[in-house]
Amino acid sequence: MSETIDKLKQAFQEEARELLAELESSLLELDQSREDTELLGRAFRALHTIKGSGAMFGFEDIAGFAHNLENAFDRMRSGELAVTGDLINLGLVAGDQIKTMLDRAEGRGQVDEERTGAILADLQKLTGAPDPATVSSGAAVLEADAATDGQVLQWQVHFQPHPGILMNGANPLLLIEELRQLGQLWIELDTTAIPPLTEIQAEECYLRWNMILTTAADVEAIRDVFIFVEDQCDLLIEAVPGQSAHPMQAEERVQKAEQRSGPGSPSSLRVSVDKLDQLVNLVGELVTVQARLSEVAARSDDGDIVEISEAVDRLTSALRDNSMSIRMLPLKTTVQRFHRLVHDLGTELGKEVELTIEGAETELDKTVLDQLNDPLVHLIRNSLDHGIEKPEVRRAAGKRPTGTIHLSARHSGANVLIRISDDGRGLDVDAVRAKAIRQGLMPESAHLTETEVFSFIMSAGFSTASKVTEVSGRGVGMDVVKRSIEALHGSINIASKPGQGVTVTLVLPLTLAIIDGLLVRVGDTHFVLPLADSLECVELTREDIEESHGKHIAHVRGQLIPYIRLSEYFQMTRPQPDREQIMIVETERGRYGFVVDEVLGDHQTVIKNLGKLYRNVQAVSGATILGNGTVALILDPHRLVNNIVEAAIRNSRHKNAFD
16 A cells, blocks of 8 residues: 555656646746736646645645645736736746755755745735635635636536545545635535445445535636546536536436446556666567568568568567657657746846747657757757847847747658757857867868858867856857767757857757668678668769779769768778679768668668767667677768768878978
């Protein structure tokens, strides 16, 4: 029973954090639309649910704290209090304090009780309420709601807990008390299900409650009272016919409840991340075994084996896609919290900034999403501190006093493109170039494109800020972003126009578990190239090599494509074949070719980590097991090309130093 209660408390903590996110989102939107009663109602309902559920599961500190806040928001709903920036900011701070209370309950950190008292004191000062407890009584809430909505309705509530509800730590009496706070409650206790004394199990609940609630609250607010026990009871909520005040007969209510087909099936359920990871690992192993089966079937003359192999291939592909989709989450779960970051940091810096988001429903693997938060925070902080100007500067430049940071996301093949752009002052390419030369990152004689120059911003210790602030200017940030994105097997690109702003584009894989790859061979060694980056395959003959006079350049339909010979890059000794093949790949530095002996075809690639011993190996993002049991390295085309280009720049710099 103790284990069950712990699970329920954990469920409350997860739900409470989601409600706090809803509270924060509502308050930030309310700050822009002070007259929006729907936003105010969303904030109130979040606090109301946190308060009631917190009390039910023993989180008395959270329940009491949220209770005072709920009272203030209820008075704002009724029009008794005006919606002000101070109250909104206090609500945001109070939400943060509730998060620390949840952290303490999970054994992470302590709660500053003096801060809790200070928040409540500020709340008292802003609201002028003599006694918050009197505001939340059922009659007062009923009166306030009536003043807001102008209509008081009666609702029939049939509540029949399942027998094991007590074993799960829930207390039905607390739920009924919570319901009473919504208005005037008439209660009838149904004891007909109580068995003879000799058959009673002390841990089981045999009672039913048939109630009439007179309230101005809507049906969702009533249902929120039972939000944490919906799957542990039969619940029926419906408006009283004709809205008469007399309660319907108990027999009629029971008959109505029994007409239902039973408790509704949940449309979703919570599954631990560990279980999902285990599922994906098993599917990965299945994909590997399926590849071996396909190879055996290809060598077999047995039609039955071939047929079975094809059927397993289809089922494995469907299972792979389905298991991958389970781990996909919308980007909004990460980016919505950035509204608060922009709000707080803009206030701190004395800047007026709004954050706009496009494509928040774009989905990414949870593993990628979890590691994306810090890089995005760095980029947004940089835009706020370095990019967006203060209102008076923007006015002088003919801009709106309020700056804009725009975050957008969209799918592109097997990747996701995330762009963070601002309409600030932009980057000074000459200043970046001069700084890169001073730091020895490029020779003074080098002729680089703007994109190549801007890439130096991501070097460790590089900063063009004239002074160090609490936000940025210490040369840490963009190098962290680069390392984080590369760890996700992604790439980053920076573009800017002076006076118009900066755009940073992140290219990220949808998943880090299983990808579609292209299997190639160099000698006896096999490699995998991500299929999403591969454009086409062309033949490279001895004649082509002679025509280029030893330079690694191929003519492809009138376009010059530089290429990298993988056998040379990995220092492989083998006889050079008469004919080779070039895989043309799109990278962040343009199109490049990779010369291989043979392109073997598509390959469902289960990515295996190389381990800590090989964590610094460049240009290789992992490995996979082929159908014959051998290992193939998975190449990272973007990093491989970057290594070649950066090595060429270093060689040029050393050569100039000795000239």
